Amino acid sequence: MKFIVSSSYLLKQLQVLGGIINNNNTLPILDHFLFDLSGSALKVSASDLETTVVAQLNVESDSTGQICVPARLLLDTLKTFPEQPLTFTVEDNHTIEISSNSGKYALAYADGGDFPSAVTLKEPSTASVQGDVLATAISKTIFAAGNDDLRPVMSGVFFQLASDGLIFVATDAHKLVKYARTDVTAPQAAEFIMPKKPLNLLKGILAGSEEAVTIEYNESNAKFSFDNMELICRLVDGKYPNYEAVIPKENPNKLTIDRNLFLNSIKRVSIFSNKTTHQIRLRIAGAELNISAEDIDYSNKAEERLTCDYQGDDIQIGFNSRFLVEMLSNLTCDAVTLELSMPSRAGILTPSDGLDEGEAVTMLVMPVMLNQ
Secondary structure, eight states, X not given: OEEEEEHHHHHHHHHHHXXXXXXXXXXXXXXXXXXXXXXXXXXXXXXXXXXXXXXXXEOBOOOEEEEEEEHHHHHHHXXXXXXXXXXXXXXXXXXXXXXXXXXXXXEEOEEGGGSOOOOOOSSOEEEEEEHHHHHHHHHHHGGGSOOOTTOGGGGEEEEXXXXXXXXXXXXXXXXXEXXXXXXXXXXXXXXXXXXXXXXXXXHHHHTTXXXXXXXXXXXXXXXXXXXXXXXXXXXXXXXXXXXXXXXXXXXXEEEEEEHHHHHHHHHHHHTTSOTTTOEEEEEEETTEEEEEEEEGGGTEEEEEEEXXXXXXXXXXXXXXXXXXXXXXXXXXXXXXXXXXXXXXXXEEEEESSOOOTXXXXXXXXXXXXXXX
C-alpha cells in the first residue's frame, strides 16, 4: 500500500476529522485515523463510537489497503511541513513510512479491521439544507442547550422538519431559543434530537458554505453528507419537552431598544450583582428603562438609565444577567424587542431587524424572583 498526497491538503482534512477524537479514549484504536485506500480514492475516518466522520481524499496511487494511523502523531508531524508532496508507504515491520523532501518518518500502525465500523442507516428519510443555513441554525441555538446529564434530551438541539419549514430548538429550562426557517422545507415531517458534539463540528465545517447538505435520518441515527464528507451520529434518545407550552402567547408589554446599548449596560451593571444569582432588575416606566443590580453582602450596587421605545404598563422584572448577555451576544441585529406579560412569566427576546426572508428567531428567558 502506497500513495502520494499534498501535505497541506491532507492536514486540512485531518484537522477537521481530529475534532471528533476524544483526549482520553477507553479504546486505544479510537486514537487513530482509519485510512482506507482504493486506487486514487483515500477514505479517512475518525470516530468516538457515538459519531463517525469520513472524508474522501484524492491521492496518487494504484494500490489498495486499510490501516489505522495514530492521529496525534500524524497531525503533529504534518503541521511542521511546508506545502510539498508526501509519500506514504506501508512497510513489512508494521510501520508506515512518510517520505518528504527532507527526510523519512516511520509510524507504527494498527490493523484496519480493528477500527469500529460506522452505522449504516436502514430505510432513512431524507432532507436537503444549504450548508450555511444549517451552520446558522446551529450557532443560533446550540449555546442555549443544557449540560445536565440527568436530562440528556435537553443537552442537544431539537430538529423539527416539516413540509412548511424547519424549526431548531434548544433549551436548558432557564433559557430557550427557537430558530425557524420557512424558506427551507423537508419532504416529510420528522423530529429528532442531535447531540452537541457533532453539531459543533458541523458548525465549523459548514460556516459560509453554499454546498447542499443531505440529511438522512431514522429512529436512532442521522447522517449528514456534503462535499467530500460524511458525518454519522447517534441521536439523543427520548422525547423533547413541549416547548410551545412555555412560550407566553399574550405579551402586552413591548420594549424596543438598541441591542449594543442594552448589552453593554447589562454587562456593566451585572458586575455589581450577587455572584451567586447574577440578578439584575429591569424597571420600565414610560420611555425609560432602569437597569439595576446590588450585592447586599458587600454593599455593591449599580444603576443605569436608558431611553427606549415602550408600549405597555409600568413593570418591574428580574433576570439572571448571564442569560441575557448570552442571548444578546448571539444576536447580530441593531435593535431588539423584549416582550413581557408579568414579572413571573418568561420574557421573549426577538431581533427587530437584520433577518433574512423566511427566518425567525425567538429567545425566551425565565425571570428570577425579586427580593423587594
